[in-house]
Amino acid sequence: MGRHRSAPTHSQFSKLIRIFVPPTNTPMTTQEVLKELEGYGDETTKNTLMRHGAKEPFFGVKVADLKKVLKKTKKNHQLSLQLYKTANSDAMYLAGLMADEKQITEAQLDEWADQAYWYYLSEFTVPWVAAETDFGFELGMKWITSDKEQIAAAGWSALSNFASINDDEKLDVAKYSELLDQVEKTIHTAKNRERYVMNGFIIAVGSYIKELTVKAQTVSKSIGKVSVEMGGTACKVPLAYDYIQKVIEKDRIGKKRKMARC
Numbered sequence: 545m546g547r548h549r550s551a552p553t554h555s556q557f558s559k560l561i562r563i564f565v566p567p568t569n570t571p572m573t574t575q576e577v578l579k580e581l582e583g584y585g586d587e588t589t590k591n592t593l594m595r596h597g598a599k600e601p602f603f604g605v606k607v608a609d610l611k612k613v614l615k616k617t618k619k620n621h622q623l624s625l626q627l628y629k630t631a632n633s634d635a636m637y638l639a640g641l642m643a644d645e646k647q648i649t650e651a652q653l654d655e656w657a658d659q660a661y662w663y664y665l666s667e668f669t670v671p672w673v674a675a676e677t678d679f680g681f682e683l684g685m686k687w688i689t690s691d692k693e694q695i696a697a698a699g700w701s702a703l704s705n706f707a708s709i710n711d712d713e714k715l716d717v718a719k720y721s722e723l724l725d726q727v728e729k730t731i732h733t734a735k736n737r738e739r740y741v742m743n744g745f746i747i748a749v750g751s752y753i754k755e756l757t758v759k760a761q762t763v764s765k766s767i768g769k770v771s772v773e774m775g776g777t778a779c780k781v782p783l784a785y786d787y788i789q790k791v792i793e794k795d796r797i798g799k800k801r802k803m804a805r806c
Contacts, residue, residue: 572617574626574635580616581634584609593633595777597662602633610638621647628656633665640669641805645676650683657687657698663737666694667701674698675705675804681716693735700741704748705804712798717755724749724756728763736773743770743784750788754798761785 572580582603590604617623621644628639636659653674660666674680680702687699703723707715724746731742746767750760764784772781791797 571620571623574623574630577613577617577623577627577638578630578632578635580613581605581610581632581638584612585634593664596664596775596779598633598664599661601631602635605634607637610634610641613638614641617642619644624648625652628659631659633662636660636665637669640665640673643673645673648673648677650677650679653677653683657695658692660694660698663694663697663740666698667737667741671698671701671705672804672806674702675709680706685719693737696735697737697741700738700745704741704745707748707752708801709804711800712753712755715753717753720749720753721756721759724759724763728766731767731770739770740772740781743772743781746784747782747787750784751791751797752800757788757792757797761788764788 584605585603586606586609587604589606590598590602593602593604620642624639624643625648627635627642630636640656653670656670656673657666660670671684674683677683684699684702684706687695687702690696690699703720707720727742727745731739734742746760746764750757750764753760761784767784769783770781774780
């Protein structure tokens with residue numbers, strides 16, 4: 545007679561279940577994400593963001609906490625589109641971090657830029673995603689011609705970020721040089737947030753495109769101090785020449801970033 549085998553213990557049975565029953569990876573829904581964001585809401589953060597331009601509805605979630613939610617959702621094209629449509633600033637920012645640059649279309653990013661009502665969205669969220677697409681440069685060039693301040697600002701930011709993550713060999717360096725000329729001529733008559741990102745464009749070109757570092761510093765000297773109304777906050781506009789000089793001193797000129805989003 546064969547040896548009698550005892551029934552598996554509860555612990556052994558649990559292990560068998562984990563081995564043979566695949567885990568369910570059901571994506572989070574829009575409402576589930578919003579509920580989680582609400583839990584991370586911080587009143588102090590909310591008040592700070594409102595001083596910078598954020599409007600209801602939103603919870604005031606710190607970026608570090610948004611990234612905790614991102615770890616659960618990963619990249620999710622459809623969910624990112626749904627979250628952006630909520631008009632909740634926290635959800636819109638998270639949508640940008642979550643967006644799939646390989647799936648999002650130019651038309652969808654045009655819509656995002658049009659709905660990006662304050663600078664966290666128009667100068668970070670939307671242009672970060674745009675810069676990581678294959679059509680980021682062309683999209684940036686289109687946006688900077690817009691009469692809408694936030695769209696034009698998104699365009700300059702997209703072009704800056706595009707330069708920061710692509711090798712110089714892949715960039716239209718001649719066009720970036722022409723854009724420096726354009727900034728030099730128009731920055732002081734441009735709209736408020738456009739002036740801020742144009743100044744940032746000079747810094748980006750000088751820092752990330754070796755061939756144009758000297759020209760960027762020359763342009764920055766020519767334009768001098770850039771005046772931007774910061775909404776009563778303590779934020780200041782960096783002096784482009786000094787900023788680029790610090791990058792030179794750190795031997796970081798031409799050191800590209802892996803991705804625009806952070």
